[in-house]
Amino acid sequence: MLNADVVIIGGGATGAGILRDLCLRGVKAILVERGDLGCGTSSRFHGLLHSGARYAVRDRHAAVECIEENTILRRIAKSCVEPISSIFIRTPEDDPDYEELWVSSCRAAGISAQPLTIEQALEMEPNLSPKIQSAYLCPGAAIDGFRLLWHIFDSAKKLGGQVLTYTNVIGIDTQNGKVEGITVQDKFTHETYKIACNYLINATGPWCARVASLAGIDINIKPSKGTLIAFNHRISTNVIHRLHKPADADIFVPHGTVTILGTTSMDADPDDTSTTQQEVEEMMAIGRATFENLDSYRILRVFAGCRPLYAGDDKNASGRAVSRDFVALEHGPRDGLDNFMSVCGGKFTTHRQMAEKVCNIVCPILGNHEPCTTAKIPLDAEPDPALMEKARQVFPSYGTKLSFNRQGAERFATIVKKIEEDSDQGEIICECENVTRAEIEMVAKESTTHSISDLRRRTRLGMGTCQGTFCTYRAVGTVQEVTDTWTGNTKDLFKEFLEARWKGIRPVMWGNQIKDVELTRGIYEVSLNINHEDDLALALQEQKQEQGKPQTPPQAAAAAVKTAPVEPAPKATAPATAAPAATAAPAAESKAAPAEKKSTPKASTTKIAVKTKRKTSTHASSKEGK
């Protein structure tokens, strides 16, 4: 049986921070996450490393925590933080009386708020509305959630920490008023097994109440959903905040190649990450006070996450009224169940400090009195100048620093070596984010990577302007060549990724976006026949049954095209095992695309050459469909 001193449930910022802190203190720890690292709220956020200025008036304590952590993370997580500034602007719609209070509150919290003239502000940010009334320069920064979590994981792994992704906690094992371990289920093999521990930490963010209930414990969590809009370029150089009481759609964060506008706040189920066109329209209406030309910028996608807000005893609390503070609930004194704690609330920005406070409670219980060192020890090594120079000579474009920041020093050295030895490895698979074949192959081969979405989280593949239109088929082809350990088949790899992208595009289908969607649809639906393959096989099967004779593929394809929905159909999300139609393809089809095996978890990738598929069934269907 697996065992550890401490088991942490939840692979978001809170859980990851705790894992690293424990490992640095020499505690044997295992983190268990039901999906990929950062698949919860810790990637569904603004990506803002708060300075605290937003909270200065209402919550000085939170403001001070933010500015302290902002300073620390800029120092210890350089490759995950973009050290830009924040500009707070007051528009004609904002209360002028709030400004004075805000300035004095920032001063009291130790947050620099340097006044700018309107001319200075517009010179720094020419897209800002010329109607702004005042502007202040504050600290601030953008932080990459996925990257930080993977850097934490790498750092913890070197210290003996263990992370089990795609492992769902389905039970909390207790005896005599104490937690003794957990029961988990592997997502792919469906195997269930136990992990023993001396202490259990529930760091599952908005799912905290659900996980605590596995031990019969009640926690009043109020998950609060926030929607975010990603635009296809950097509208500003710095983070732009409205200078007013925190409200909806009042922050723009430039992030890598895009800008994120957010957010909203509404009570929701933690699994609900749906978004609507109405929300987008409302946010755009507010956003125009900051950037008058907002409508002329292309929206890439919309996404949402749920804040893990703790409402204490207040059963009626909701939305922005619930405190953003973090709490560490010790279930021994609170509920009579020892060796168990739930950690909820807080912010991504303050995850390290939350972890420090949690470990300061848990470690002495385990007899460990080591001090916290996470504020001092950097997450990753600085770039080696000689290696960077070599990389610049062999890389195809300017993407060396991007790749270093994404992958860290050791992996980056491997990438450079691969490209040096074989220039084909330098081929760019994702142009928007400058991701090379060497980087894709390396991450694809790692045991923690199971899907194109996993690859995306590690490399930013498909996250830029084209939203996967040109890189998805290249990535799937590359993956098929180098790994046979992924679950699912080719079609499922495509579908899983495109469906995830599609979910964010659906609420913003207007203007130029429609042209891009049509291009994507042309490539994947018409040329690669991603959506219609099942329909084709089904149509053939039905016709065979009805007419008692086999039909030629072009006729069947035409029938399938006629009956196919215009939008990618929801059934496309069906798991590999639920796609029997593909195995029933006729002889001509199966010659080009060998019959797919029913997927056996973790080991049954069926290789279907993308090029071959394009030449056969898809060609026939597009011709006949005209």
Ligand SMILES: Cc1cc2nc3c(=O)[nH]c(=O)nc-3n(C[C@H](O)[C@H](O)[C@H](O)COP(=O)(O)OP(=O)(O)OC[C@H]3O[C@@H](n4cnc5c(N)ncnc54)[C@H](O)[C@@H]3O)c2cc1C
């Ligand atoms: C719209 C929005 C914008 C935000 N913007 C910012 C910002 O700009 N800056 C900032 O500092 N903060 C921001 N926040 C807050 C911040 O994102 C969250 O406070 C933080 O990410 C929470 O991290 P967490 O680790 O507690 O939760 P999560 O990241 O949600 O992690 C919990 C994990 O637990 C896992 N889990 C659940 N159940 C189980 C189970 N049974 N077994 C195993 N694993 C399980 C989930 O899959 C999930 O990965 C924002 C939040 C929202 C919603």
